[in-house]
Amino acid sequence: MLKQLSWLILLLEVVELSYILPVSKPSEGASGFTGIWRSFKPVIDVGKCRKCLLCWLYCPEAAIKRVGDDYMSVEVDYRYCKGCGICANECPFKAIIMVKEG
């Protein structure tokens, strides 16, 4: 489903209407849903997760979301996760495994 999304998502936000500038304001997914770049996806084994939040800390794309009442549980935002595997590499409890995309 994600792969069907168009690349024609507006990259640029024109700050001043009188100039066309390569300027963007910080926003979620300014470059579109980069999750479609992924060839391996991280899958979190909730049973093994000790809520240390290292995956959240290390994720270079801020694609690990903190959820739950205490914001101490994690889940992957697959819209933006590029599948780099850093979270799986860093997890001390081997609670994240990389699964090949189908």
Place this chain on the structure above:
Amino acid sequence: MAKTEILTGNYAVAYAAKLSRVQVISAYPITPQTSIVEKLDEFVESGELNAKYVRVESEHSAMAACIGAAATGARAFTATSSHGLMYMSELVWWAGLGKFPLVMAVVCRALAPPWSIWSEHNDVLAHRDSGWIIFFAEDNQEVLDLIIQSYRICEDERVLQPVMVALDAFILSHTSMPVSIPEQSDIDEYLPTPGSRRKPFILDPDDPLTHGNLTYPEYFMEIRYEIEKSMNSARRVIIEAGRRYGEITGRYYDSLVEDYRCGDADIVLVNVGSSCGDAKEAVDLLRDEGYKVGLLKLRTVRPFPFEDLRRICSGKRYIGVFDRNYSFGYGGILHCEVSSALSGIKVPIQGFIGGLGGRDITLDDYVWVFKILVDMADRGVEPKPPIWVGLRGVV
């Protein structure tokens, strides 16, 4: 009252930057630019100029610092030359293509090898297409006037592009001439308040933005076209800034070119930079002998004075273009530009190459050049490949 002092071209640059109340200076020393930044450093140290002097390890970083300063709306200045400009090159393009209004003095010097510290225009002209407005100065007074005007031009909302002021190594940079220094209060009135610029965009930690990010082909061309629109507007802005400058100093710069006795001339020589002075003297000399010759000095190379050139050169018998630069495998860079600007106008154009690596271009050289043009016009011959003036063992 303006006061007159005996200044080198480099000191004229430094005084102009001080009068413009630049806020951030970042530069790396290189012969023959060094005394510009030394003098500015003195001004900062003595408290005469309230600016941040950023010491850097290279020209590449110097331009990066100036771009950063300009991105916050500050008035930034740098100066370099030759190999320094080439080392800075990547960021020169970044400043031009990113619409960062700042001013840089470039003391034109030949590129090595062979090693040279003397004048040649290839360093500046290598950055012809980088989105910078490019001025060439003829004398030290014009150097001072151009630096000040450049801030008014680059910070104008219709332009917002960086400006390069080129001055010939040693011939201007280290030669002392009387220079009239305007009153600080006049310049304060002439230029916008330093740091007041808010366009085209301003970096502000409270309202963050990203500039120059990856841009897909769907949007790229429009951003380039925006620069071209600015360059076109700059033609008018440069003239307005020059006129207003004349009102406060008495020195009017109201055209992109200087037409020296071209009106009734049959033969016109196109030239830039310091050697225009010698060419004017040759024009006067030959006029006295009855030759109808004139000099067309280009003040700007970008934006190119296309209309002026076509207006002044049409109907002439012969046009000469004198280049203190060379594009190997083609000819003089200005010769190529002038030829393209005059396309469709039936006038023969002969290129001349001279003064490379600081070789003297003398009055006699210009008399010789004009007489060759007169002779070619009289005999009705087609232009030849560029003639190298004073080339030993060949001509």
